[in-house]
Amino acid sequence: MEPPAHEPSTAIGDLGESAVLARILPRLAPGDAAHLGAGDDAAVVAAPDGRFVVTTDLMVHGPDFRLAWSTPHDLGWKAAATNLTDVAAMGARPTALVVAIAAPPSLDVGVLEGIADGLREGLAALAPGAGVVGGDLSASSVLMISVTAFGDLEGRAPVLRSGAGPGDVIAHAGGRGDAARGLALLFARARDGQGEPDAAAAAALRTEHPRLVAAQLAPTPPVSAGVVAAEAGATAMLDVSDGLARDARRIAEASGIGIDFRSAALGPDPLTALAGAEDHGLLAAFPPDVPPPHPFEVIGVATAEAGVLTLDGAPVDTAGWDPYAGWDGVGG
Numbered sequence: 001m002e003p004p005a006h007e008p009s010t011a012i013g014d015l016g017e018s019a020v021l022a023r024i025l026p027r028l029a030p031g032d033a034a035h036l037g038a039g040d041d042a043a044v045v046a047a048p049d050g051r052f053v054v055t056t057d058l059m060v061h062g063p064d065f066r067l068a069w070s071t072p073h074d075l076g077w078k079a080a081a082t083n084l085t086d087v088a089a090m091g092a093r094p095t096a097l098v099v100a101i102a103a104p105p106s107l108d109v110g111v112l113e114g115i116a117d118g119l120r121e122g123l124a125a126l127a128p129g130a131g132v133v134g135g136d137l138s139a140s141s142v143l144m145i146s147v148t149a150f151g152d153l154e155g156r157a158p159v160l161r162s163g164a165g166p167g168d169v170i171a172h173a174g175g176r177g178d179a180a181r182g183l184a185l186l187f188a189r190a191r192d193g194q195g196e197p198d199a200a201a202a203a204a205l206r207t208e209h210p211r212l213v214a215a216q217l218a219p220t221p222p223v224s225a226g227v228v229a230a231e232a233g234a235t236a237m238l239d240v241s242d243g244l245a246r247d248a249r250r251i252a253e254a255s256g257i258g259i260d261f262r263s264a265a266l267g268p269d270p271l272t273a274l275a276g277a278e279d280h281g282l283l284a285a286f287p288p289d290v291p292p293p294h295p296f297e298v299i300g301v302a303t304a305e306a307g308v309l310t311l312d313g314a315p316v317d318t319a320g321w322d323p324y325a326g327w328d329g330v331g332g
Helices: 017-027 070-090 107-128 178-189 199-208 210-217 225-232 243-254 270-275
Strands: 035-036 053-060 092-102 131-139 144-152 169-173 234-242 258-261 281-286 297-303 308-310
Touching: 017 107, 017 131, 035 131, 053 070, 070 092, 070 107, 070 144, 070 225, 070 234, 070 281, 092 107, 092 178, 092 297, 107 131, 107 308, 178 199, 178 210, 178 270, 225 234, 225 281, 243 270, 243 281, 243 308
Parallel strands: 092 131, 258 308
Antiparallel strands: 053 144, 092 144, 169 281, 169 297, 234 281, 258 297
């Protein structure tokens, strides 16, 4: 379905909720699992397995994104991607999203249309067959996007963080550190003299470093790899959103294992690969006799030292991403 042509700039507060929804909903599709999509009090979504996986994530202007750096399409795409990988990390196939947006009444309705386009195209690229089945709109002093995602286990047991054992192979699918490198470029070269995000500088960076900037602003995580890992016998799995080491520690603590990373498998800058957040790859453990399936790459091994992370045998400790720490407060 072709989205409607963009209309002249209009603030959402001037249109009202019904008119805004009339601009957004035609840009979205409910997906294959929807028996009833947006338009009623609630959606009806098939759950043929008898269970469903559900997760939610919130993106807030300021700590999570800057409008001067991200296009509306980026925001919709990333909102989809960050939730789809949480579903995938359970070994489930994403089926549906519910999206709630709170925005300043002065915001141009074209921004919401762009977010809707990003959601639609992100779903088509990352989780074909999944769709947006409903949501909500509200007013706020800052733009916020909340997504709840649902997934189908298709008869499989969920892959938890707690199932790994000593000797398991630790493997990863997706980028390692690229999103952090892209964010570092934005903070270093896409701010003005007062430290505020600069849209023109960010656009120039997109041209100069398209892969790294896209890794941060509109990631393309290996969503389909979640089902692949589950079918191959993964013993534990997790979405790497807060940094490879920080999230690996979560598997280690939940499973009662340690993890020894191989620096040679982490690229030319292993510490950035371990510390960098928001790549939204998948970290999984597999039994030692199970070769990790494509696109997973072996990056380490599970040890018997519960909760201990090492790099080539040496202790490693990286902070990763924490929304309440490490942010310098730059607005935009």
